[in-house]
Amino acid sequence: MTSTRTTTPRARPYAAWLVLPLVCACQFMVILDSAIINVALPSVRxxxxxxxxxxxWVVNGYLLTFAGFMLPGGRAADLFGPRRMLVAGLLLFSVASLAAGLAATAEVLVAARVAQGAGAAMMAPATLAVINTSFTEPGARARAFGAWSASGGVGGTVGAVAGGAITTGVSWRWVFLINVPIGAVLIGAAVMSLAGTRTGRRGSLDLTGAVTGTAGLAALVYGVMRGADGDWASVPVAGPIAAGLLLLVVFTVVEARLADRPMVPLRLFRIRGVAAGSGTLLLFGGITIAMWYFTSLFLQNVLGFSALQAGLAQTPAAVTFLLVARWAAVLPPRFGARLPVMAGGAFLLAGFGWLAQAHTGSGYLTGVLGPMLLVAAGIGLTFPTLMAASTADAPEGDAGIVGGLAQTAGQVGGSIGLAVLATAAGARAASAAGASSPASALASGYALVFLLAAGLGLAVAAAGLLLPRRR
Structure with missing residues (x-):
């Protein structure tokens, strides 16, 4: 029999709220780092x-290990305790950031980015496990998820602005080096504020499941990343995708039949919130890519904004997302998860449908800002609700892996969404290139992306019906 080892949480009533700024700051840093480098890439090259x-690979190396190692990171948080994994992830992330900032060669920088992604994959599920074990009252948990979700969404937008400002004002190296003092502060905060929390349970990591699951996800994400070039039938694209799917089948067999202590117990998918919430987050990943990535490209390539101007132009949407996500946190305890997700899907459908009408002659205020605010409100309603619904019924000993499942679904959905939407945009722009200006051809491609994203919004609204009915 597997024994458990726990410690008694601190009794102070406000102790859990001391934890919330810590996990929000960690989530902000993880998402910020995936976006802040984009503007600095020309200087890095x-x-x-x-x-x-x-x-x-400065971008892909981070995203690949982030997605691939999320599941073992989540299970490790259950086995060794979320506090230990959060501190370990922060330490690895900070050391890798230092190596990236001091890199003298391209190879060192890519290796450091890979290590950063692994550190982020340790941190991200641990933050969700900390929320689940620190906030047990449904209303408090929902508000915590709202704050956590908002911090990640704002981190993605702030990354574009901060990356341009730091690269222009100082050096691209400080895009990475700034993480070192921040990481040191967060490590100290984690050690102090999480003292006395659950330290984990005795057990060993399912190595066969970890290897097959991680390798399968990494191969699948690598293949779809290569698919963004448009040649899906080529061996460099189809080969890794096929290998990844095969490894994931092997992983499922191992978890169902062979593993004594599976890394991802398949019984978790009998929990309606886990299955429906994680499945919907897979769709949701493409929506976030369409919002933040393709609207930035539209602003720059069609309306002529600079990278920094594009980041600033997205700031009102980021603020809207922040405010709506915090306000929406009170809805699930009162109305359940279905209503906010369906309402959010309706906002996404309307916002992206409106954005698909934008063209080279559209003004920012009339053609872009309005629909972006609608989409941001839809994301603010939907994302924290889905994260809360996906993890609410997780047994305490499985909080880390359930959080890892939810975040892996969103990350893989984003990778697939980026590849598919980029392919669709490129094909549409290429077909329109001969009959219009380059900017108009690109606008045609982005319009198709926004129409597809509107379809994803409709699918999210429909998927909301599968979520648990109860409050």
């Missing part, structure tokens, strides 16, 4: 002599 293909 010039200083370190990257090839165009190699430069993509």
């Amino acid at each position: 010039e200083d370190l002599g990257f090839t165009p293909v190699g430069l993509a």
